[in-house]
């Protein structure tokens with residue numbers, strides 16, 4: 377069985393070795409919810425930055441608030457997205473004009489009312505990425521959790537629709553990503569910034585057998601399904617958690633407050 381490693385390095389300060397030889401190439405998608413307090417750190421980790429429609433308002437309004445000791449207009453001209461994509465029904469016109477003048481690519485897909493702005497943004501990033509680079513692509517998504525439940529479920533559905541792409545949904549409090557079925561997953565825990573609360577939830581179908589190590593309540597060829605057992609309020613015990621399952625699982629872990 378093939379192995380897949382996971383590590384929330386994007387929550388750690390950017391270090392020179394990572395700048396020289398990053399193991400994964402990050403992209404950032406900003407959704408239309410409050411920016412997390414570590415938004416500027418994610419920006420530094422991600423050379424490609426896309427705002428999904430109203431996410432551009434958040435970047436424009438809130439990045440200066442996260443950097444209160446700097447001049448607001450300097451912050452705005454430093455944090456310019458590569459692209460703004462979506463159905464453009466939420467972005468304010470002055471925000472659109474501001475970024476357009478600074479060279480941001482504007483992709484209006486208002487004709488498509490069947491896919492979400494996150495879906496459109498993920499498709500854009502995948503299309504910009506060569507096939508050889510796709511295996512090392514990791515998309516970080518801010519504002520994806522909390523808020524409106526239909527949006528949250530839509531965001532989780534994007535994980536399933538693009539299950540061959542690493543996508544991490546983020547809020548201030550936690551992160552969520554998919555562990556595709558039939559891999560030996562090794563999750564490296566950075567206990568200075570994440571944990572100990574975590575969960576493993578089957579998505580799309582019941583799990584006939586899931587096995588873990590490194591958790592307080594490990595699974596041992598355990599069945600999980602909605603309406604039966606799902607692993608919530610679990611606790612990470614070691615520096616590494618391993619997971620194997622015959623179905624796709626969502627992995628979630630808490631993010632520590634500073």
Ligand SMILES: Nc1ncnc2c1ncn2[C@@H]1O[C@H](COP(=O)(O)OP(=O)(O)OP(=O)(O)O)[C@@H](O)[C@H]1O
Pocket residue numbers: 407408409428429430431462463465466467492493494519520521522523524525527528530531
């Ligand atoms: N309250 C929220 N909770 C979670 N995700 C959100 C929330 N609001 C927006 N998003 C995410 O940000 C993206 C862009 O938001 P935006 O408000 O521009 O979308 P929208 O398509 O205009 O939404 P709607 O028309 O349903 O209000 C959405 O596609 C969704 O992924």
Ligand SMILES: Cc1ncc(C[n+]2csc(CCO)c2C)c(N)n1
Pocket residue numbers: 463488489490491492493
């Ligand atoms: C069955 C079905 N349900 C809801 C929508 C609406 N919808 C889904 S994604 C989207 C775009 C949001 O930016 C909109 C309006 C649809 N098309 N089909």
